[in-house]
Amino acid sequence: MGWGDLGVYGEPSRETPNLDRMAAEGMLFPNFYTANPLCSPSRAALLTGRLPIRNGFYTTNGQARNAYTPQEVVGGIPDTELLLPKLLKKAGYVSKIVGKWARPNIPVYRDWEMVGRFYEEFPIDLKTGEANLTQIYLQEALDFIKRQQAAQRPFFLYWAIDATHAPVYASKPFLGTSQRGRYGDAVREIDDSVGKILTLLQDLKITKDTFVFFTSDNGAALISAPKQGGSNGPFLCGKQTTFEGGMREPAIVWWPGHIATGQVSHQLGSIMDLFTTSLSLAGLEPPSDRVIDGLDLLPSMLQGQLVDRPIFYYRGNTLMAVTLGQYKAHFWTWTNSWEEFKQGIDFCPGQNVSGVTTHTQEEHTKLPLVFHLGRDPGEKYPLSFASTEYLDVLRRITPVVQQHQEALVPGQPQLNVCNQAVMNWTPPGCEKLGKCLTPPESVPKKCFWPH
Numbered sequence: 411m412g413w414g415d416l417g418v419y420g421e422p423s424r425e426t427p428n429l430d431r432m433a434a435e436g437m438l439f440p441n442f443y444t445a446n447p448l449c450s451p452s453r454a455a456l457l458t459g460r461l462p463i464r465n466g467f468y469t470t471n472g473q474a475r476n477a478y479t480p481q482e483v484v485g486g487i488p489d490t491e492l493l494l495p496k497l498l499k500k501a502g503y504v505s506k507i508v509g510k511w512a513r514p515n516i517p518v519y520r521d522w523e524m525v526g527r528f529y530e531e532f533p534i535d536l537k538t539g540e541a542n543l544t545q546i547y548l549q550e551a552l553d554f555i556k557r558q559q560a561a562q563r564p565f566f567l568y569w570a571i572d573a574t575h576a577p578v579y580a581s582k583p584f585l586g587t588s589q590r591g592r593y594g595d596a597v598r599e600i601d602d603s604v605g606k607i608l609t610l611l612q613d614l615k616i617t618k619d620t621f622v623f624f625t626s627d628n629g630a631a632l633i634s635a636p637k638q639g640g641s642n643g644p645f646l647c648g649k650q651t652t653f654e655g656g657m658r659e660p661a662i663v664w665w666p667g668h669i670a671t672g673q674v675s676h677q678l679g680s681i682m683d684l685f686t687t688s689l690s691l692a693g694l695e696p697p698s699d700r701v702i703d704g705l706d707l708l709p710s711m712l713q714g715q716l717v718d719r720p721i722f723y724y725r726g727n728t729l730m731a732v733t734l735g736q737y738k739a740h741f742w743t744w745t746n747s748w749e750e751f752k753q754g755i756d757f758c759p760g761q762n763v764s765g766v767t768t769h770t771q772e773e774h775t776k777l778p779l780v781f782h783l784g785r786d787p788g789e790k791y792p793l794s795f796a797s798t799e800y801l802d803v804l805r806r807i808t809p810v811v812q813q814h815q816e817a818l819v820p821g822q823p824q825l826n827v828c829n830q831a832v833m834n835w836t837p838p839g840c841e842k843l844g845k846c847l848t849p850p851e852s853v854p855k856k857c858f859w860p861h
Contacts, residue, residue, distance in 0.1 A: 411574045412630025414643025415597055416660050421641060423589040425598050428605030429624060433662045436622075437673035437711055442661030443721050443733075444628050444681045445703075447650050450478035450825075452627045452681055453510070453570070458491045459685030459696065459704040463724050465491050466821035474728035474744060474771060475859035476650055477825035481516060481833040483857065485824025492697050494685050495566060501692040504563050508550045509570035512543070512577070516834065523839030534579050539592045541579035547571050548603040552610055559614050566688065569607070571600055576631065578638040593640055608664065618667040621691055623684060625661040629654075632759050646789040647758040647767065650861060651745055652723035652730040653789055654738075656757075669711055677710040678721050678733065701817075720810050726859070727820070732811055737803045738789070739778035741811075744771045746861040755861075763790050778804070828857040 417424040418433040419440075445455030451462035458465045466488050469477035479486065487493070495505035517524040518532050526532055534541040551569050558565035573579050573596035580595035584602070588594025604624065611617050630640030632648035632655070642648050642655030649656055661679060663669060682704035686696050690706040709715040723731040731740045745757045748769045758767045765772075766779065766789060779792045780803050793800040831852035840846035 411597070411600075411626040411660065412640040412642040412648065412655070413645060413658050413660055414641035415574070415630060418662075419643055419660055423594065425588055425590070425594060426601040428601045428608070429660075429662060432604065432608065432622070432624065432664045435666065435671050436662060436664035437669050437675055439661035439663070439675050439677065439679045441676055442625060442659050442679040442681075443657050444626065444659050446476075446724060447628050447652055447656035448476045448478050449510070449575070449627050454487050455703075456627075456681045456684055457493045457495075458487065459494070459682050459702045460491070460700070461682070461703050461722060461724060463727065463818065464701060464703070464821050466824040468724070468726045468820075468823055469825040469857065469859055470727050470823045471826050471856055471859055473726070474730065474742060475726040476861055477726060477857065477859045479825070480828075482828045482830050483825055484827040484829050484832055484854065488821065488824065492700075494688055495568075497689060497694060497697070498566050498692055501694055502564055503566050503692060504558055505566040505568070506550075506554045507568045507570060508547050508554075510572045510575075512572055512575070517837045517840070517845075519837070519839075524834075524837040524843065524845065525839070526843065527845065534577055536577055538585065539577070539579050539595070540582055540585055541573075542581050543579065544571055544573050544596075544599045544603055545581050548606060551603075551607055555607070555610055555614070559616060564692070570627075571603070573600055574630075574640060576634045576638045578634070591637055593634075593638055597640070617665075620665070621668075621688075622664040623662070624664075625681060625684075626659045627681070629656045629658065633755060633757055635759055644787045646761055646763065647745065650757045652725050652740075653758070653767070654783065654787060657723055663707075663711055665711075673714075675710050675714070675716075677707065677716050678719055678735075679707060679710075680704060680721060683707045701819075720807075720814070722814065727823070729811070729815070732807060732814075733783065734807050734810060736782050736784045737780055737807065738783050739780045739803070739807050739811075740766075741775045741778050742771060742773055743768045743779065745769060750860060757861075761788075763788075766790075766792070778807070780804070780807075825859075826857060827854050829854040 416426045418430040444452040446452040451467040454467040516528050580599045584595045584599040629642045629648045645654035647653040647655045686704035687707045696702045721733040730742045781789045830850050835847040835849040
C-alpha cells in the first residue's frame with residue numbers, strides 16, 4: 411500500500427473513512443519509512459528491530475538486488491535473531507500473526523497445521539478479483555482478540571493483510587464499489603476491516619490498554635498500475651526502488667486516553683521502531699547484545715519529542731541513500747535495467763527524472779545527489795553541488811554514513827540459494843487433508859534476482 415492510498419494523506423476519492431477517523435482520533439506520521447523497498451526484508455526488519463543487512467535478509471548474488479522469500483528460498487530469519495513475539499512472551503504476551511503470503515500453491519496454516527492451499531481451498535479469482543481472504547483474516551483477528559480478552563491475557567496481534575498486493579482482490583460486497591477500480595476495492599475492504607477491529611476494542615472497553623499502529627511494508631507497486639497498483643502521493647517511483655515512493659509509508663497510531671486526538675508528528679520513523687516501541691509498552695528493554703536499529707517512539711507520541719536520526723535506504727547489499735532531517739542524499743541511483751525496462755517493466759511510470767531514475771547503476775558516493783524533501787518531495791531538483799546549502803548538508807551527512815558503515819557487521823546473506831525441494835510439499839497436517847505432494851530432487855542453485 412502506498413503513502414497516497416488513504417484519504418487522510420490526500421487520496422482524492424476519500425474512500426478510507428475508518429483509517430481517516432483513526433488518524434483524526436490519534437496521530438499521523440507523514441515521515442515514516444519501511445526498512446526496504448520489498449516485502450520480506452521489511453517484515454524481517456519489523457520482527458527483529460534490525461536492518462535487513464544485519465539480519466541476513468538480503469542477497470550478494472548481484473549488487474543492489476532486491477530479494478525476498480518465495481517458497482524455494484533456502485534461507486530465512488537466522489535462529490540467532492530475537493523475534494518480537496519471543497521477547498514479548500517474557501512479559502506474558504500471547505502472539506498471533508495473520509495473513510501474508512499468497513503465491514500459488516502455498517499452504518495456508520492455522521497455527522502449526524495446514525488447512526488448505528491458496529487457489530485451491532482458498533481461491534482468488536484472477537479474472538474477477540474475488541476472494542474472501544480479507545474476511546477470513548478479519549475473523550481470525552476478531553476471534554483472537556475476544557479470546558485473549560476473555561482470558562485476561564495481554565496480546566500482540568500482527569495483522570498482515572495482503573489484498574493490495576498483486577493479484578489484488580476483494581470480497582463480493584466490495585468488488586466494483588470503488589472509484590479507483592479493483593485496487594480501490596481492496597483498500598476499501600481493508601479500511602472496513604480496520605474499522606471493525608477498532609470497534610471491537612471499543613466494545614470490549616480495552617481501548618485505553620491497547621496500542622494500535624497501521625502501516626505498510628513497502629510503497630505501492632506502480633509496476634502493477636493502473637489496474638492493480640496504488641498511489642505513492644507526491645513521491646517518486648514505487649516498490650522495488652529506494653526513491654521516496656518505494657519506502658515512505660502511511661503510518662497512523664491510535665491509543666485513546668494516551669495519545670491526544672488529531673496529532674501530527676514530524677519524527678522520522680521506521681517500521682523497525684515498532685519492535686522497540688512494542689517492547690517499551692510491555693515494560694521490556696531491547697536486547698543489549700546486538701545493534702537494534704529501531705527507536706522507542708513513545709516519547710514522540712506522548713510528549714511530542716523529536717529525535718534527530720538517520721533513515722538508511724538499502725537495496726540488497728548496497729546503501730543507496732540516507733535521509734537526515736529534511737535532506738536526502740543518494741549514493742547510488744537505479745530503477746531497473748534497460749533490458750527489463752524495454753520489456754515494459756517500469757517502476758516509475760510517467761516519472762522519468764533525468765539523471766535520477768537511471769536504468770544503469772549510477773554511483774554518486776563522491777558527490778551524492780541531495781534533495782530537500784520538504785521543498786521537493788518528488789526528488790526532481792537536486793541541490794547545486796556548488797551551493798553552501800549542499801556543502802552544509804554534506805558536512806552533516808558524511809560522518810553519519812561513515813560511522814554507520816564502519817560499525818556495520820553484515821549478517822550472513824539468507825537469500826542467495828534456491829532449491830525447489832525445500833518448498834512446502836508435505837506440511838504438517840497434509841495427511842489429514844490428503845494434500846501431501848512428492849518433493850522433487852534436491853538441486854540447490856543460485857537464486858536469480860533481476861532487479
